[in-house]
Amino acid sequence: MSYLRITAGTWRNRRVKVIGHPSLRPTPDRVRETLFNWLGYDLSGLFCLDLFAGSGILGFEAASRGAREVTLVEKNNDAFKAMQANATLLDPQAQVLRPIKTDALQFSNRYSQKAYDIIFLDPPYWQGWLEKLIACFDRLAHRKTRIYAEAESPITCLGTWHVSKCKRAGQVYYHLLDNANS
Numbered sequence: 001m002s003y004l005r006i007t008a009g010t011w012r013n014r015r016v017k018v019i020g021h022p023s024l025r026p027t028p029d030r031v032r033e034t035l036f037n038w039l040g041y042d043l044s045g046l047f048c049l050d051l052f053a054g055s056g057i058l059g060f061e062a063a064s065r066g067a068r069e070v071t072l073v074e075k076n077n078d079a080f081k082a083m084q085a086n087a088t089l090l091d092p093q094a095q096v097l098r099p100i101k102t103d104a105l106q107f108s109n110r111y112s113q114k115a116y117d118i119i120f121l122d123p124p125y126w127q128g129w130l131e132k133l134i135a136c137f138d139r140l141a142h143r144k145t146r147i148y149a150e151a152e153s154p155i156t157c158l159g160t161w162h163v164s165k166c167k168r169a170g171q172v173y174y175h176l177l178d179n180a181n182s
Protein backbone atom coordinates (compact mmCIF):
# COMPACT_ATOMS: atom_id res chain seq x y z
CA MET A 1 0.00 0.00 0.00
CA SER A 2 1.28 3.47 -0.86
CA TYR A 3 -0.09 6.99 -0.56
CA LEU A 4 -0.80 9.92 -2.85
CA ARG A 5 -1.12 13.51 -1.76
CA ILE A 6 -3.88 15.87 -2.87
CA THR A 7 -1.95 18.88 -4.18
CA ALA A 8 -4.35 21.80 -3.63
CA GLY A 9 -7.76 22.99 -2.51
CA THR A 10 -9.84 22.14 0.55
CA TRP A 11 -8.18 18.77 0.99
CA ARG A 12 -4.66 20.01 0.20
CA ASN A 13 -1.92 17.73 1.57
CA ARG A 14 -4.43 15.05 2.60
CA ARG A 15 -3.02 11.64 1.79
CA VAL A 16 -5.07 8.86 0.23
CA LYS A 17 -4.19 5.17 0.26
CA VAL A 18 -3.46 3.52 -3.06
CA ILE A 19 -3.36 -0.23 -3.53
CA GLY A 20 -0.45 -1.80 -5.35
CA HIS A 21 -1.95 -3.30 -8.49
CA PRO A 22 -0.27 -3.79 -11.88
CA SER A 23 -3.15 -2.17 -13.76
CA LEU A 24 -3.05 1.05 -11.70
CA ARG A 25 -0.88 3.99 -12.73
CA PRO A 26 -1.91 6.89 -10.51
CA THR A 27 -1.24 10.27 -12.08
CA PRO A 28 1.87 11.76 -10.39
CA ASP A 29 1.78 15.02 -8.41
CA ARG A 30 3.59 17.12 -11.00
CA VAL A 31 1.29 15.96 -13.82
CA ARG A 32 -1.79 16.72 -11.68
CA GLU A 33 -0.41 20.16 -10.85
CA THR A 34 0.08 20.88 -14.56
CA LEU A 35 -3.39 19.58 -15.43
CA PHE A 36 -5.09 21.74 -12.82
CA ASN A 37 -3.04 24.76 -13.89
CA TRP A 38 -4.48 24.17 -17.38
CA LEU A 39 -8.03 23.80 -16.05
CA GLY A 40 -7.77 26.62 -13.53
CA TYR A 41 -7.62 26.34 -9.78
CA ASP A 42 -11.31 26.94 -9.10
CA LEU A 43 -13.69 24.27 -10.39
CA SER A 44 -16.65 25.55 -8.37
CA GLY A 45 -20.00 24.28 -9.59
CA LEU A 46 -18.59 21.96 -12.26
CA PHE A 47 -19.67 18.37 -12.85
CA CYS A 48 -16.68 16.06 -13.38
CA LEU A 49 -16.33 12.47 -14.53
CA ASP A 50 -13.28 10.33 -13.75
CA LEU A 51 -14.10 7.45 -16.09
CA PHE A 52 -11.17 5.12 -15.30
CA ALA A 53 -10.81 6.31 -11.73
CA GLY A 54 -8.35 3.72 -10.38
CA SER A 55 -7.11 5.41 -7.21
CA GLY A 56 -9.60 8.26 -7.72
CA ILE A 57 -6.88 10.88 -7.34
CA LEU A 58 -7.95 13.00 -10.34
CA GLY A 59 -11.52 13.13 -9.06
CA PHE A 60 -10.37 13.85 -5.51
CA GLU A 61 -8.27 16.75 -6.82
CA ALA A 62 -11.29 18.13 -8.72
CA ALA A 63 -13.52 17.86 -5.64
CA SER A 64 -10.85 19.51 -3.49
CA ARG A 65 -10.93 22.46 -5.89
CA GLY A 66 -14.68 22.95 -5.56
CA ALA A 67 -16.30 20.70 -8.17
CA ARG A 68 -20.01 20.36 -7.45
CA GLU A 69 -20.09 16.65 -8.19
CA VAL A 70 -17.45 14.11 -9.18
CA THR A 71 -18.47 10.72 -10.55
CA LEU A 72 -15.69 8.12 -10.15
CA VAL A 73 -16.08 5.02 -12.32
CA GLU A 74 -13.89 1.96 -11.71
CA LYS A 75 -14.49 -1.70 -12.53
CA ASN A 76 -11.58 -3.37 -10.69
CA ASN A 77 -13.00 -4.58 -7.38
CA ASP A 78 -9.88 -4.00 -5.24
CA ALA A 79 -9.21 -0.57 -6.70
CA PHE A 80 -12.88 0.36 -6.29
CA LYS A 81 -12.93 -0.67 -2.61
CA ALA A 82 -9.81 1.40 -1.86
CA MET A 83 -11.15 4.38 -3.80
CA GLN A 84 -14.53 4.12 -2.10
CA ALA A 85 -12.87 4.03 1.35
CA ASN A 86 -10.88 7.17 0.49
CA ALA A 87 -14.02 8.87 -0.84
CA THR A 88 -15.83 8.12 2.42
CA LEU A 89 -12.97 9.58 4.47
CA LEU A 90 -12.81 12.75 2.36
CA ASP A 91 -16.55 13.23 1.80
CA PRO A 92 -18.34 11.35 4.62
CA GLN A 93 -21.79 12.68 3.70
CA ALA A 94 -21.33 11.74 0.01
CA GLN A 95 -22.18 15.29 -1.02
CA VAL A 96 -19.63 15.57 -3.84
CA LEU A 97 -17.98 12.20 -4.58
CA ARG A 98 -20.01 9.51 -6.35
CA PRO A 99 -18.07 6.21 -6.73
CA ILE A 100 -19.63 3.74 -9.17
CA LYS A 101 -18.35 0.20 -9.75
CA THR A 102 -18.84 -0.65 -13.41
CA ASP A 103 -17.11 -0.79 -16.76
CA ALA A 104 -16.44 2.53 -18.53
CA LEU A 105 -18.48 1.64 -21.62
CA GLN A 106 -21.37 0.28 -19.57
CA PHE A 107 -21.45 3.51 -17.57
CA SER A 108 -21.22 5.62 -20.71
CA ASN A 109 -23.98 3.71 -22.48
CA ARG A 110 -26.37 2.91 -19.63
CA TYR A 111 -25.84 4.92 -16.47
CA SER A 112 -24.87 8.41 -17.47
CA GLN A 113 -27.81 10.80 -17.38
CA LYS A 114 -25.93 14.08 -17.67
CA ALA A 115 -23.28 15.89 -19.63
CA TYR A 116 -20.12 16.65 -17.67
CA ASP A 117 -18.03 19.81 -17.70
CA ILE A 118 -14.72 17.97 -17.31
CA ILE A 119 -13.98 14.35 -18.21
CA PHE A 120 -10.81 12.63 -17.02
CA LEU A 121 -9.66 9.67 -19.13
CA ASP A 122 -6.73 7.56 -17.96
CA PRO A 123 -7.58 4.17 -19.47
CA PRO A 124 -5.44 1.04 -19.67
CA TYR A 125 -2.95 1.39 -22.52
CA TRP A 126 -2.82 -0.55 -25.78
CA GLN A 127 -6.52 -1.49 -25.67
CA GLY A 128 -7.99 1.29 -27.84
CA TRP A 129 -10.16 2.74 -25.06
CA LEU A 130 -9.92 6.36 -26.17
CA GLU A 131 -11.16 5.51 -29.65
CA LYS A 132 -13.96 3.31 -28.23
CA LEU A 133 -15.22 6.21 -26.13
CA ILE A 134 -15.55 8.79 -28.92
CA ALA A 135 -19.07 7.55 -29.71
CA CYS A 136 -20.04 8.09 -26.05
CA PHE A 137 -19.11 11.77 -25.98
CA ASP A 138 -22.54 12.75 -27.33
CA ARG A 139 -24.03 11.46 -24.06
CA LEU A 140 -21.22 12.44 -21.68
CA ALA A 141 -20.22 15.87 -22.95
CA HIS A 142 -21.55 19.20 -24.11
CA ARG A 143 -19.82 21.66 -26.45
CA LYS A 144 -17.85 23.34 -23.64
CA THR A 145 -16.69 20.09 -21.98
CA ARG A 146 -12.96 19.82 -21.50
CA ILE A 147 -11.41 16.36 -21.74
CA TYR A 148 -8.17 15.30 -20.11
CA ALA A 149 -6.63 12.16 -21.60
CA GLU A 150 -3.53 10.17 -20.74
CA ALA A 151 -2.17 7.87 -23.43
CA GLU A 152 0.79 5.73 -24.42
CA SER A 153 1.41 7.95 -27.45
CA PRO A 154 0.53 11.51 -28.48
CA ILE A 155 -2.97 12.14 -29.81
CA THR A 156 -4.25 15.07 -31.85
CA CYS A 157 -8.00 14.66 -31.44
CA LEU A 158 -10.84 12.52 -30.13
CA GLY A 159 -13.78 13.07 -32.43
CA THR A 160 -14.50 16.82 -32.44
CA TRP A 161 -12.28 17.40 -29.39
CA HIS A 162 -8.85 18.66 -30.40
CA VAL A 163 -5.71 18.84 -28.27
CA SER A 164 -5.15 22.33 -26.89
CA LYS A 165 -2.29 21.36 -24.57
CA CYS A 166 0.00 18.34 -24.44
CA LYS A 167 2.98 17.28 -22.38
CA ARG A 168 4.97 14.16 -21.71
CA ALA A 169 6.06 12.69 -18.39
CA GLY A 170 8.30 9.66 -18.83
CA GLN A 171 6.44 7.30 -21.14
CA VAL A 172 3.04 8.95 -20.59
CA TYR A 173 1.55 11.62 -22.83
CA TYR A 174 -1.12 13.77 -21.29
CA HIS A 175 -3.48 16.05 -23.14
CA LEU A 176 -6.17 18.63 -22.61
CA LEU A 177 -8.77 18.65 -25.34
CA ASP A 178 -11.39 21.25 -26.23
CA ASN A 179 -14.29 20.91 -28.64
CA ALA A 180 -13.56 22.45 -32.02
CA ASN A 181 -17.28 23.33 -32.30
CA SER A 182 -17.43 25.41 -29.12
